Amino acid sequence: MTFALSGQCMPTFWLGILLILVFGVNLGWVPVYGGEGLRALALPAVTLGVWAMARTARITRSSMLEVLPQDFLRTARAKGISEWGVILRHGLRNGAIPIVTALGLELGNLLGGAVITEAVFAYPGIGRLAVEAVVNKDIPLLQAVVFTIATALILLNVAVDLLYMVLDPRVRLA
Template structure:
């Protein structure tokens, strides 16, 4: 297991290095960063002064080495709009985005997995038809529309939940549900599909032939192997959630990192945009590293095959 972990960690380090390259160069590929930050009527003196102040008059490789040193030390410069260190702003907003993404993922998985398993076991029944029809509706509803409808019902009409903000569990219910419904539908369909495939395999039929109870066959034999593709998709979707919660954060006034990035783009706050993208990308890579390690725990054959390749 240690060798499996070290191999995956080595790949992660290379990916993180590539991310630092991409996050540094993407702004330069889109044009002169100084021209993006200054108004169109800025004078040549203002442009040159800004370029010198930000170090953009240095060669590109010198700028990258300076940026890489900042990444390693946690110093990515100051925000041009807020005039405070950008990492301070990012780390202040990041917990809110993590909280919303984790809550949405938990809502989706806790509902979708039992529904998907039950739908596969009762294939062709009314339960199967109803759950898949509900999943289809869930996939069809946009996040922002569902969020607004929930707000009108539970906040304006019934007065049960607050319309916006963050601080209590009541503030989290509607944005997490609005964000998690489409995930819930997708995971329910995925779980059903994977379970149907696993339930048709020889070892499941053998377990049933031995006289094991249906609950034991499904829970201990079938579901464990069905978890591998579910974990894969969950890891990818969690990364996408962190960067894709902008609309929900805007609808519910949630003070997350997505809103901060949008504000930074409108304010032409280049260092803040760059730091936010870098942090989100790093979290995505680390989540995928965790998924790889979970693979090794769920299926030892993956770990053995990986170590065999390494030899």
């Protein structure tokens, strides 16, 4: 829980600067400014992912604490299924709906957090493109960026809805 609380409390820009100082400046493992390849993407990805992972960990914990004491899991244990089998096969599947919902929302939030992260890491991306379009008053470019992000979010929500149907057969009937 300490990781989850720390990950949610730390601002994205502060974590990015901290990661640059430790892994870029002090250890020299990744490029500090710009760069090509996966090494240049490692720190921005971690910076964006920490907040989402922390929130998802908290939601997973609360969802599992709600599901684990239920009778159907007690029945699965009585049938001789191992504890990990009970948790993974029965518990996590039944507690996954709030987790999938949160992950869908978090992936949408990652697009918004990309603006700050791209500024901290001096990385050219869709967030920086949107900011430059606003600054330069380039309306067609801004419309294209908004359309692209909106399309990505719609496709993401469709994927979440399809995953609901896989996880919970009752959703298929509705």
